[in-house]
Amino acid sequence: MQSEVMFAGFGGQGILLSAKILAYTAMEAGYEVVWIPSYGPEMRGGTAYCMVIMGDRPIGSPIVKNPLHLVAMNRPSLEKFAPVVKPGGVVLINSSLIPIRSGRDDVDEIAIPVNEIAIEAGSVRSANIVALAAFVARSGILPVDDLRESVKKEFARKAKLIPLNMDAIDRGVQAAEAG
Amino acid sequence: MGKVLMKGNEAIGEAAIRAGCLNYFAYPITPQSEVAEYLARRMPEVGGVFLQGESEVAVGYMIFGAAGCGARVFTTSSSPGISLMSEALSYITCAQCPAVFVNIMRGGPGLGGILPSQGDYFQATKGGGHGDYRLLVMAPASVQEAVEMVMAAFPLAEKYRNPVMILGDGLIGQMMEPVAFPEDLLSEPANKDDWATTGIGNRSGDTPNVVKSLFLDPVQLNNHNLLLKAKYDRMRRDEVRYEAYNMDGDYRVLIVSYGTMSRVCRTAIDSLKEEGLEVAMIRPQTLFPFPEKAIREAAGKEGCRLAVSIEMSMGQMVEDVERSIQGRCPVEWYGKCGGEVPTPEEIVDVVRSMLQK
Numbered sequence: 001m002q003s004e005v006m007f008a009g010f011g012g013q014g015i016l017l018s019a020k021i022l023a024y025t026a027m028e029a030g031y032e033v034v035w036i037p038s039y040g041p042e043m044r045g046g047t048a049y050c051m052v053i054m055g056d057r058p059i060g061s062p063i064v065k066n067p068l069h070l071v072a073m074n075r076p077s078l079e080k081f082a083p084v085v086k087p088g089g090v091v092l093i094n095s096s097l098i099p100i101r102s103g104r105d106d107v108d109e110i111a112i113p114v115n116e117i118a119i120e121a122g123s124v125r126s127a128n129i130v131a132l133a134a135f136v137a138r139s140g141i142l143p144v145d146d147l148r149e150s151v152k153k154e155f156a157r158k159a160k161l162i163p164l165n166m167d168a169i170d171r172g173v174q175a176a177e178a179g
Numbered sequence: 180m181g182k183v184l185m186k187g188n189e190a191i192g193e194a195a196i197r198a199g200c201l202n203y204f205a206y207p208i209t210p211q212s213e214v215a216e217y218l219a220r221r222m223p224e225v226g227g228v229f230l231q232g233e234s235e236v237a238v239g240y241m242i243f244g245a246a247g248c249g250a251r252v253f254t255t256s257s258s259p260g261i262s263l264m265s266e267a268l269s270y271i272t273c274a275q276c277p278a279v280f281v282n283i284m285r286g287g288p289g290l291g292g293i294l295p296s297q298g299d300y301f302q303a304t305k306g307g308g309h310g311d312y313r314l315l316v317m318a319p320a321s322v323q324e325a326v327e328m329v330m331a332a333f334p335l336a337e338k339y340r341n342p343v344m345i346l347g348d349g350l351i352g353q354m355m356e357p358v359a360f361p362e363d364l365l366s367e368p369a370n371k372d373d374w375a376t377t378g379i380g381n382r383s384g385d386t387p388n389v390v391k392s393l394f395l396d397p398v399q400l401n402n403h404n405l406l407l408k409a410k411y412d413r414m415r416r417d418e419v420r421y422e423a424y425n426m427d428g429d430y431r432v433l434i435v436s437y438g439t440m441s442r443v444c445r446t447a448i449d450s451l452k453e454e455g456l457e458v459a460m461i462r463p464q465t466l467f468p469f470p471e472k473a474i475r476e477a478a479g480k481e482g483c484r485l486a487v488s489i490e491m492s493m494g495q496m497v498e499d500v501e502r503s504i505q506g507r508c509p510v511e512w513y514g515k516c517g518g519e520v521p522t523p524e525e526i527v528d529v530v531r532s533m534l535q536k
Contacts, residue, residue, distance in 0.1 A: 020184070027182065027184050032357075033356065034355070035184070035356070036350065036354045039353050059442070060442050060443070060446030060523070062354055062442060063520045063521075063522055064522075065522050
């Protein structure tokens with residue numbers, strides 16, 4: 001069984017980091033995992049994509065046309081990737097910045113005002129963690145407690161940011177459960 | 180030993196340090212600049228040296244100088260940078276100095292693009308620089324394999340007194356995967372007092388060592404080339420490495436593919452198997468020496484109707500596949516370049532339509 005998660009948004013929204021934290025969490029849970037950033041000309045335009053592939057067998061192709069899940073942090077990302085998500089996958093929409101929906105009735109769509117929630121948690125910069133936590137809770141792809149441990153490790157050298165990010169995780173999980 | 184999640188470029192830098200290489204000269208170029216970024220921080224921590232050259236031409240000769248003095252040394256670059264280093268590669272090979280060159284290939288020709296490609300196959304395996312020389316060329320298909328190949332490359336370069344090239348593509352450099360640095364690949368630099376310019380006061384004996392690539396006497400130069408050829412023949416005999424995939428049973432098609440492209444093929448082979456079509460693959464891990472015998476035997480197996488070389492180039496390795504198979508079955512090529520990477524779905528369609536022809 002293999003799952004692919006596409007994270008997409010503007011540069012500066014922490015796309016690569018949230019994808020890395022998911023990849024790390026998967027590795028620690030014993031999965032095979034690959035993290036593939038977009039580094040080509042498209043990133044020069046200010047958008048950032050990153051794919052995480054995890055599975056219980058060695059990962060074959062790092063090029064995936066149809067990811068299982070999508071975490072869309074801005075409108076261009078949703079417009080670009082919503083049509084290619086596999087049926088049954090989670091499509092998480094950052095409704096703070098995206099006024100539209102995926103237009104798909106065969107996916108598990110959830111719209112969350114990620115930026116507002118992050119501001120409530122204390123900093124808009126934790127929006128990527130809110131989105132990641134909401135995605136993990138909604139998809140059940142990995143235990144949320146594992147995610148908490150990974151975030152603590154990621155911020156070990158900036159320990160004062162850990163409480164903020166733990167709060168961001170809790171709020172993201174609550175939003176996913178309410179949505 | 181636990182695994183760590185690392186980007187290919189950073190893992191390559193760390194692997195070189197673990198392999199006892201404390202000298203790194205380079206010039207930044209996408210998609211491998213993270214190696215220099217990583218080693219700019221790491222080399223001082225371990226007492227090593229990172230020096231950024233003023234150009235790749237200069238870097239090539241910094242490598243020559245350090246290798247000639249007997250130091251373990253390596254560089255990393257990407258396609259256009261390797262072109263600029265190719266003159267030095269020819270000199271270093273002629274002078275029989277060990278060194279490791281990593282090429283994280285990008286789309287060409289010319290300045291090309293920055294996305295993954297396998298367009299430097301000919302450059303790596305057939306020359307690039309002038310004269311009759313070869314590099315031992317290894318092609319990783321994962322970050323873990325890149326680590327293992329870099330660590331193995333230094334003792335191999337010393338064993339043959341010849342440069343070794345690691346030929347990866349942009350994806351190998353850019354993606355993160357879990358990696359471990361195997362203890363059994365740790366090594367110490369070989370003693371090079373018998374040939375390197377290590378300083379006459381630092382060793383026994385009083386004969387100066389001379390490292391050079393100039394042989395004006397034709398008889399002497401012919402003999403020198405024969406000596407080099409004997410090394411390449413030993414590599415052909417002893418250093419061939421490849422991986423076979425889905426080759427236990429019968430198969431109708433044999434794919435030959437390397438690096439990132441081979442992973443895409445592996446996924447395509449799994450899909451085709453579910454549909455009832457058996458396809459086998461040989462993935463060369465060394466591109467020179469090339470696994471000629473393994474490919475010839477695999478193509479000659481009863482029931483194998485077709486061999487396909489699948490590459491992120493316009494058909495380079497296919498020439499070696501044809502040469503290896505010697506007419507035992509038809510040989511086709513499929514590929515894309517410039518940063519376009521064929522998808523598994525595409526490979527499935529291509530293999531099916533080739534069989535119907």
